[in-house]
């Protein structure tokens with residue numbers, strides 16, 4: 001498998017990124033703070049109003065290094081993409097399949113299957129690992145309901161039905177996930193997803209993790225030549241990376257929600273890590289964001305045996321592998337899209 | 344063979360021939376799907392190319408001109424590209440045609456035509472702007488590694504020569520491959536066999552391009568092991584079985600384990 005390279009997260013708000021030969025240089029004021037050869041990088045994500053030189057952007061585009069600009073809180077602003085990757089024939093195939101209800105349903109069905117199976121495994125692991133500390137019957141009931149929905153997916157018949165099932169499953173899952181929060185329950189709870197903006201600490205944490213995942217998935221889709229904005233499960237909407245959202249679905253439980261739970265249960269984040277805006281929006285502070293980024297980086301370097309390939313891959317490459325498998329399916333190398341199913 | 348000419352729009356990258364010679368799927372991944380990401384190896388290759396100015400490689404002599412980054416095209420093969428280096432060797436102009444013919448035979452027979460053996464004798468020579476006399480061009484291709492077992496470097500070199508031949512209406516009997524790792528150049532005789540290989544590969548390349556489909560992976564072990572696109576290609580994929588079964592098993596496992604619950 002391809003090597004997992006580092007992602008450079010730039011959190012200094014006054015940083016300026018420049019190119020020096022084959023190196024990425026991070027400056028702050030007159031000072032050089034960091035320097036790394038471009039070939040060691042997979043992506044660069046900057047938080048806050050960081051500047052970057054056109055020369056650096058060119059270098060990133062040329063080497064297929066995803067360079068994303070996010071706000072301090074992780075809202076996506078822009079990304080630099082080069083013209084190197086991408087195959088018009090593959091994209092056309094993607095569009096044709098996205099226009100075809102049956103073809104979309106086949107792919108989306110597998111994605112939702114992956115998502116629900118993984119959500120269910122998160123709950124199941126919680127049951128197993130925290131026996132006696134949680135209300136087991138509540139979680140078990142959710143686990144069973146999710147199995148019931150899973151059984152019905154192959155017969156969903158239409159994308160709308162499938163979306164409905166996915167919505168039901170999400171509701172069941174998020175209700176039950178509240179049980180898996182073992183520590184700091186007065187700060188962290190799940191009473192439904194709130195996105196824009198997140199209205200509680202757990203949602204704020206999830207939102208931040210989703211941002212990190214979204215960056216990786218979009219970059220991976222672009223690398224393999226797919227268009228992140230044309231999806232199968234999610235409808236096209238201007239400005240929305242629908243395909244990235246599709247692929248994220250199955251990865252969220254394993255990569256994001258599980259990490260949120262472990263950060264909370266290990267007390268790596270706490271109530272002091274968050275602040276609330278006047279309008280109720282809840283955000284993580286800079287210190288906590290660094291903690292999360294470090295944990296995320298560490299996690300990406302761990303390895304797991306890919307359930308379909310049967311090959312060991314660094315967790316950080318899962319978005320890339322899934323994108324590649326999707327491209328392989330669209331091109332006809334595979335008889336279906338194999339979702340990532342955590343076992 | 345019908346001598347059809349390819350139009351401007353139909354020209355394909357000459358550099359693709361070496362990929363074709365290695366593996367058709369590799370060619371498709373790079374040239375159809377644009378699935379090429381610069382890795383360390385190719386980057387070093389590029390840096391070597393940038394450093395082709397290395398003075399050690401060239402004796403500055405009055406009877407040799409070195410042209411770099413020379414654009415090439417062959418309408419007949421439907422390829423275009425850029426040669427790293429074309430060397431022009433001064434031709435001794437006093438030879439008669441018969442003498443030239445004999446010299447040509449000598450070149451053909453020589454297993455390893457050294458520049459000296461070739462310079463001055465082979466058939467077709469050309470004028471070079473701003474220089475007196477006649478000069479014979481030889482393509483020189485720079486490779487980072489060492490000589491390879493397969494023919495792909497020779498194929499690329501030969502294709503460059505065939506472009507030059509078409510552009511100048513001459514015949515070129517030899518070219519040179521320089522290998523960075525052994526820091527040596529190798530003379531390559533451009534025989535009929537090699538030319539045929541170039542023609543076949545070019546034809547096949549145009550065929551694949553027309554179809555726009557990526558061929559399945561090679562099942563042979565060798566090339567895949569050495570292939571820089573292995574991670575993108577996933578040549579082992581067909582062995583992983585059907586996705587339908589994989590997804591069905593996921594569901595089956597869940598149902599069974601559910602049945603086992605109280």
Ligand code: SF4
Pocket residue numbers: 365366367368369370372559560561566567568570571572573576577578
């Ligand atoms: S990995 Fe094997 S099949 Fe794939 S492109 Fe390389 S040589 Fe061809």
